[in-house]
Amino acid sequence: MTKTTEEIIMDAAIKVFTRGGYAAARTSDIAREAGINRALLHYYFRDKQTIFNLIFEGRFKEFFGGLFKVMQSEDSLEEKIRKIINHEIGTLILHPDLPRFIAIEVASRPELLVEYGTKLGLNPRMLIARFEELTRAEIAKGNIRDIDPKQLLINIMSLSIYPFVAQPIIRVMMQMDPVMFQQSMERRKQEVFEFVMNAIKKHA
Amino acid sequence: MTKTTEEIIMDAAIKVFTRGGYAAARTSDIAREAGINRALLHYYFRDKQTIFNLIFEGRFKEFFGGLFKVMQSEDSLEEKIRKIINHEIGTLILHPDLPRFIAIEVASRPELLVEYGTKLGLNPRMLIARFEELTRAEIAKGNIRDIDPKQLLINIMSLSIYPFVAQPIIRVMMQMDPVMFQQSMERRKQEVFEFVMNAIKKHA
DNA sequence: GTCTATAATTTGATAGAC
DNA sequence: GTCTATCAAATTATAGAC
Numbered sequence: 185m186t187k188t189t190e191e192i193i194m195d196a197a198i199k200v201f202t203r204g205g206y207a208a209a210r211t212s213d214i215a216r217e218a219g220i221n222r223a224l225l226h227y228y229f230r231d232k233q234t235i236f237n238l239i240f241e242g243r244f245k246e247f248f249g250g251l252f253k254v255m256q257s258e259d260s261l262e263e264k265i266r267k268i269i270n271h272e273i274g275t276l277i278l279h280p281d282l283p284r285f286i287a288i289e290v291a292s293r294p295e296l297l298v299e300y301g302t303k304l305g306l307n308p309r310m311l312i313a314r315f316e317e318l319t320r321a322e323i324a325k326g327n328i329r330d331i332d333p334k335q336l337l338i339n340i341m342s343l344s345i346y347p348f349v350a351q352p353i354i355r356v357m358m359q360m361d362p363v364m365f366q367q368s369m370e371r372r373k374q375e376v377f378e379f380v381m382n383a384i385k386k387h388a
Numbered sequence: 389m390t391k392t393t394e395e396i397i398m399d400a401a402i403k404v405f406t407r408g409g410y411a412a413a414r415t416s417d418i419a420r421e422a423g424i425n426r427a428l429l430h431y432y433f434r435d436k437q438t439i440f441n442l443i444f445e446g447r448f449k450e451f452f453g454g455l456f457k458v459m460q461s462e463d464s465l466e467e468k469i470r471k472i473i474n475h476e477i478g479t480l481i482l483h484p485d486l487p488r489f490i491a492i493e494v495a496s497r498p499e500l501l502v503e504y505g506t507k508l509g510l511n512p513r514m515l516i517a518r519f520e521e522l523t524r525a526e527i528a529k530g531n532i533r534d535i536d537p538k539q540l541l542i543n544i545m546s547l548s549i550y551p552f553v554a555q556p557i558i559r560v561m562m563q564m565d566p567v568m569f570q571q572s573m574e575r576r577k578q579e580v581f582e583f584v585m586n587a588i589k590k591h592a
Numbered sequence: 593g594t595c596t597a598t599a600a601t602t603t604g605a606t607a608g609a610c
Numbered sequence: 611g612t613c614t615a616t617c618a619a620a621t622t623a624t625a626g627a628c
Contacts, residue, residue, distance in 0.1 A: 204492070204495070208410075211621075212622090220595095222621095222622085223594075223625095287488055287554065287557075291488055297560050351495075352491075353501060354542065376543075382587045387589060415605090424612075425612065427607095427615095430604085432611095435605070436604065436605090596626090599625085601623085604617105604618085606616080608613105608614095608616100609612105610613080
């Protein structure tokens with residue numbers, strides 16, 4: 185189970201690229217992080233852009249791939265909401281820099297979203313459609329209050345993802361070290377779920 | 389009211405730096421955007437870092453300055469929540485790239501937060517303290533359900549700010565052009581307010 | 593496969609003419 | 611004040627020895 189040099193380089197590249205995006209990444213940082221020489225990067229991978237593309241595809245998949253499965257599940261709305269939140273926060277506890285990385289790169293080149301989206305067979309329309317349908321059905325049945333399903337989905341994502349984007353700010357303002365932050369996010373799974381369910385509940 | 393060259397350069401620099409952060413910004417991009425020569429940047433400002441520091445201070449102030457005032461107001465909790473949401477979304481409609489820019493730079497250098505925070509006389513502890521106090525009072529009075537005030541504040545911020553961070557993704561997934569997105573955010577002020585108020589309301 | 597040395601390219605900063 | 615030309619430094623990429 186000992187890692188090949190190629191894997192070592194990839195792991196190092198993930199760290200460096202994810203930290204500040206493509207522009208801020210130095211190939212020398214990747215080499216140092218991997219404990220090898222810069223020239224060896226070019227032996228295993230053609231150039232910086234090639235490494236980045238491989239990394240981006242993997243990170244993109246991490247960010248969107250699991251979500252797609254969860255969104256497609258045949259659960260009730262409540263159960264689906266719970267799973268989305270648990271999946272998002274759970275993933276980001278393991279990879280806290282992920283959303284910032286995706287945001288940086290997709291903002292500077294939005295076509296990446298379409299390119300890698302189709303590459304992974306993700307259909308955004310489909311992804312949203314089921315959730316919308318389910319939500320509208322619950323509204324029609326009178327189980328929840330009238331709310332735009334798209335906005336509801338944005339709200340769930342916002343509550344799950346934003347704290348990680350703002351992690352450095354939150355940590356300073358609320359005086360948390362990384363461990364405290366992680367524990368706080370662990371508890372947040374339940375808190376966000378309750379917040380959302382309350383928000384869509386009907387009131388007398 | 390015709391702009392000086394210095395102002396033209398600053399405006400261009402704001403655009404370029406905000407787009408992808410310091411590392412991705414090219415001085416040649418700033419010059420082209422300003423319609424002048426690269427050398428002229430160095431005539432008006434010492435170097436890239438100097439321009440960036442000026443820009444960052446301004447943007448930082450835009451992002452945190454107004455919030456500070458709103459957080460200090462003597463309103464009821466409900467009114468304060470409304471004002472926070474309106475202020476955040478309102479500001480970001482005018483400056484949609486702002487939160488991504490702040491997130492990128494503060495993530496790569498968290499000390500910026502403390503440095504510019506104290507420079508502007510912002511005290512994060514104070515900022516949160518009043519909100520916490522007010523929220524606890526409402527809980528004690530039985531007006532809202534029991535909720536961690538810090539988490540509530542994070543939730544309000546998440547709902548207000550995240551859509552702008554994820555703007556490129558949301559735009560693609562929901563097929564909105566920039567104008568539609570802006571209109572959607574305008575409506576969102578009210579929707580987020582209702583969402584939050586419902587979420588903290590007590591249920592029978 | 594891995595390294596050292598070096599070349600090529602990109603980017604930022606300066607000198608000096610107008 | 612603004613430009614062209616040039617330099618210097620940083621960064622990426624390649625050649626070639628071992």
